[in-house]
Every structure is written in structure tokens, then in C-alpha cells.
Amino acid sequence: MKHKIHLIPAVTFFLILFYTVVIRARPLTPGVVSNSFAIAATFIIGLCFLLGPLSRLKPHKFVPCLKYRKALGLCGYLFAAIHAAGAIVLEFNTIASGENLYSIISAIFAFIIFTVMTITSTGKAIQKMGYQKWKRLQRTGYIAFFLVLIHFTIIEKGVFVSRQLGQVLFAFVLLVLLIRILIILMGKKEAYKPEEFHEVHGIEKPE
Numbered sequence: 001m002k003h004k005i006h007l008i009p010a011v012t013f014f015l016i017l018f019y020t021v022v023i024r025a026r027p028l029t030p031g032v033v034s035n036s037f038a039i040a041a042t043f044i045i046g047l048c049f050l051l052g053p054l055s056r057l058k059p060h061k062f063v064p065c066l067k068y069r070k071a072l073g074l075c076g077y078l079f080a081a082i083h084a085a086g087a088i089v090l091e092f093n094t095i096a097s098g099e100n101l102y103s104i105i106s107a108i109f110a111f112i113i114f115t116v117m118t119i120t121s122t123g124k125a126i127q128k129m130g131y132q133k134w135k136r137l138q139r140t141g142y143i144a145f146f147l148v149l150i151h152f153t154i155i156e157k158g159v160f161v162s163r164q165l166g167q168v169l170f171a172f173v174l175l176v177l178l179i180r181i182l183i184i185l186m187g188k189k190e191a192y193k194p195e196e197f198h199e200v201h202g203i204e205k206p207e
């Protein structure tokens with residue numbers, strides 16, 4: 001199953017591309033491909049964030065899924081990086097336009113946080129930083145996810161969220177963030193002990 005988990009991001013991307021090109025009849029351009037990566041990245045990163053709260057609510061069902069979180073997160077990051085690079089090359093005018101300033105600043109901060117999370121996603125980094133400090137850093141991901149929500153909501157005066165897929169993505173991101181807030185308010189604790197972290201997440205423990 002561990003290798004097959006990559007199918008989830010791949011299928012998500014192709015479904016979004018299929019929906020855009022075949023159902024919405026938009027031409028298959030590099031811009032549409034780049035945007036499909038952006039939408040897939042947001043769904044996959046959101047799924048990773050969702051697994052944390054779900055594993056606290058229903059440990060028997062969702063703690064076994066936590067071992068797929070890292071692979072999913074890395075795919076989500078790769079998709080976001082492809083989108084960011086694509087946007088810089090293909091949408092430079094949109095990025096440079098003053099009316100998109102706050103959207104682009106939000107995107108850059110979100111991308112920096114995701115990059116730091118990705119770089120520190122190894123057993124070695126956890127050991128170097130210490131578990132508690134590393135955990136705090138990983139939690140900034142929720143702030144990054146909120147910044148992504150701002151990014152795609154206000155870009156080009158809200159053109160993306162005026163479309164059906166944009167509204168579905170908006171509702172999904174909001175749901176992920178609300179569930180996380182609910183878990184904090186309910187005071188639900190982690191479903192595993194800190195010493196079980198590596199095993200639960202399938203991350204190798206350095207010697």
C-alpha cells in the first residue's frame with residue numbers, strides 16, 4: 001500500500017485536469033495544467049492536515065493512516081512547487097500586478113512554511129530539533145494552509161472562487177481548518193505517545 005499511496009495525488013490531479021478540460025471545456029494549456037497542480041496540491045495538503053484531527057477523534061480508524069501522511073505531504077509539496085514555478089513563468093503579469101499583491105505575499109509565505117516543513121520531515125531533523133520544537137514547527141502548517149485560502153480567494157478579484165471548483169476547494173479548506181479548531185476546543189489529545197511517533201508515522205529513527 002505504501003507505494004500505491006502516490007496514486008491518490010496522481011488520480012486527484014488527473015481528475016481535476018479532466019474536469020477542467022473535458023467537462024468545463026477549457027483549452028488544455030500550460031496555465032490550466034499549472035492551476036490543476038495548484039488545486040490538487042491544496043486537496044492533498046488538506047488531506048494530510050485532516051488526518052491529524054481525525055486520528056484524535058477516531059484513533060482505531062485513522063491512526064493506521066498516519067504512516068501515509070509523509071508521502072502524501074511530499075507529493076502535495078511537489079505539486080505546489082510545480083504550480084509556483086509554472087505561475088512565475090506563465091503568469092508573471094498576474095504576479096506583478098499590484099491588485100494581486102496580498103494574494104501573492106500570502107502564497108510566498110505559505111510556500112516558505114511548506115518548504116521548511118518538507119526539509120525538516122526526516123528522522124534526523126526531528127532528532128536535531130527535539131520532538132516538541134519539531135511538532136510546534138509542523139503546526140505552523142495550519143497557518144500556511146490559511147494563507148493558501150487567502151491566496152486563491154482574493155487572486156484576480158476572486159475569479160477562482162466564483163467558479164464551482166473554487167467554491168468546493170474553499171469549503172474544503174475551511175472545513176479542514178474548522179475541524180482542527182474544534183479538536184483544540186474539545187481538548188482531544190494525541191492518540192499515541194511521543195515515543196511511538198516514528199513507528200506510527202513510518203519515519204525512520206536515526207541511530
Ligand code: HEM
Nearest residue numbers: 035038039041042080084087091094107108111148152160
Ligand atoms: C510562490 C508561490 C506561489 C505563486 C507565485 C503563485 C501564483 C499564483 C497565480 C499567479 C495564480 C493565478 C493563476 C491564473 O490566473 O490562472 C495562482 C492561483 C492559484 N494558486 Fe498559487 N501561487 C503560489 C503558491 C501556491 C500554493 C503553495 C498553493 C497551494 C498549495 C497555491 C494554490 C493556488 C490555487 C488553488 C490557485 C487557483 C487556481 C485556478 O485559478 O484554477 N498557490 N497562484
